Amino acid sequence: MSDDLHLLTAEDGLPVSETNIGACGDVLLICEHASRRLPERLGSLGLDAEALEAHIAWDPGALGVALQMSKTLDAGLIYQNFSRLAYDCNRPPEAADAMPARSEIYEIPGNANLPEADRLARTEAIYIPFRDAVSRRIAERKAQGRDTVLVTIHSFTPVYNGAQRDVEVGILHDADSRLADQMLAFAEKARRYRVRRNEPYGPADGVTHTLKLHGLANGLMNVMIEVRNDLIRDEAGQEVMAGFLAGLIRESLSIPA
Numbered sequence: 001m002s003d004d005l006h007l008l009t010a011e012d013g014l015p016v017s018e019t020n021i022g023a024c025g026d027v028l029l030i031c032e033h034a035s036r037r038l039p040e041r042l043g044s045l046g047l048d049a050e051a052l053e054a055h056i057a058w059d060p061g062a063l064g065v066a067l068q069m070s071k072t073l074d075a076g077l078i079y080q081n082f083s084r085l086a087y088d089c090n091r092p093p094e095a096a097d098a099m100p101a102r103s104e105i106y107e108i109p110g111n112a113n114l115p116e117a118d119r120l121a122r123t124e125a126i127y128i129p130f131r132d133a134v135s136r137r138i139a140e141r142k143a144q145g146r147d148t149v150l151v152t153i154h155s156f157t158p159v160y161n162g163a164q165r166d167v168e169v170g171i172l173h174d175a176d177s178r179l180a181d182q183m184l185a186f187a188e189k190a191r192r193y194r195v196r197r198n199e200p201y202g203p204a205d206g207v208t209h210t211l212k213l214h215g216l217a218n219g220l221m222n223v224m225i226e227v228r229n230d231l232i233r234d235e236a237g238q239e240v241m242a243g244f245l246a247g248l249i250r251e252s253l254s255i256p257a
């Protein structure tokens with residue numbers, strides 16, 4: 001497909017979804033790793049079924065949590081409809097791991113030595129529409145005189161490179177830690193989960209692309225939330241976690257329940 005810039009077929013549908021976008025709350029939720037689906041033309045990227053369902057392909061449970069939070073916080077939600085193995089929407093096009101050839105213990109044959117034309121095709125089909133959808137909503141809200149607080153929802157695997165992770169919830173930030181500081185202070189009071197600052201990842205790992213591009217650049221309060229995925233395997237778990245996180249955000253922003 002090197003000679004074809006049109007990656008997505010009619011069957012694939014759109015790369016980005018928006019829900020509850022007319023909501024009145026200040027929070028705008030983003031879920032860049034919501035889906036593990038691959039565009040038809042990419043096939044399986046040379047991976048077996050187990051790898052295609054694993055955390056390398058998506059953030060299991062993250063969309064469920066984000067959807068719940070969207071209701072609880074009366075917040076709009078923008079999410080990605082394709083696997084981060086096709087294009088990781090939390091990475092700029094120039095980042096090697098925007099289309100990773102290796103992720104944790106998995107080699108991704110379909111991403112190895114990817115020709116520039118293929119990188120460009122994926123960038124244009126998946127990343128640009130996603131980036132633009134977020135920019136558009138933020139600009140629209142600004143034009144309406146509305147505040148926007150940017151909150152991105154992710155999940156991480158309990159075992160990484162063979163090591164068990166004991167952190168349960170990560171509150172991540174880049175240069176602007178206003179919201180993260182508040183949330184961490186309330187989380188410490190609540191004593192409900194092991195909540196840590198910039199764990200299991202932080203800005204040095206290149207994970208704050210969305211925060212920088214849409215949050216910092218626009219002067220918006222922002223935070224990235226990482227939840228250990230064994231806590232949000234089913235709807236019940238997702239509801240409990242969404243309630244906890246929405247509570248932290250409400251307290252931090254002094255939003256009445």
Ligand SMILES: [Zn+2]
Pocket residue numbers: 032033059153154155
């Ligand atoms: Zn993620």
